[in-house]
Amino acid sequence: MKKYPIALDLEQRRVLIVGGGQIALRKIKGLQETGAVITVVAPTILPEIGPLVQYQRQRPFEFKDLLEQELIFCCTDAPTLNRRIAAAVGQDQLVNNTSDKQTSNFYNFATITYDEVTINIGSDGQNIHKVQRVKQAIQRYLAKL
Known part of the structure; x- marks a missing residue:
């Protein structure tokens, strides 16, 4: 599906x-x-x-x-x-x-809001730890902008 x-x-x-x-x-x-x-x-x-x-x-x-x-x-x-x-x-x-x-019939996304932009990061419920690491890396990157 x-x-x-x-x-x-x-x-x-x-x-x-x-x-x-x-x-x-x-x-x-x-x-x-x-x-x-x-x-x-x-x-x-x-x-x-x-x-x-x-x-x-x-x-x-x-x-x-x-x-x-x-x-x-x-x-x-x-x-x-x-x-x-x-x-x-x-x-x-x-x-x-x-x-x-x-x-499950839905999964959560890790979400970052930056100005008017929303970024959702997910792994179809596969690997929350990797999702959190990616979220943190994006947040570090955005903090430098």
Whole structure:
């Protein structure tokens, strides 16, 4: 299947993050400027997540949590649970399983905004570390302009 980079308007869109650790925090930070309405569900949630989201449910995930959500990020440290969540989403929902790209129907880009230009860098979920290195190199280059 051919993939196309797109930009989504997430203003007031409902986003569910399942998981409350470092990966969830990274995803939440990436959503901060979008205007998305973010809900986090996890038995344990990093303290720094609280001020960044609209809703916190400090408890185990329940499948009813998927209802009325538009984007779902599976960020738990339990790959089996992440796959079960990804399999349960509706046809009108987008899901990013951070532990198994094969069950995701979208991936995030690392984004750089420079003046009126936006640069998105991605690897189809293959290599986030390389994406981050490329992003940093571009930022260093842009800082010299």
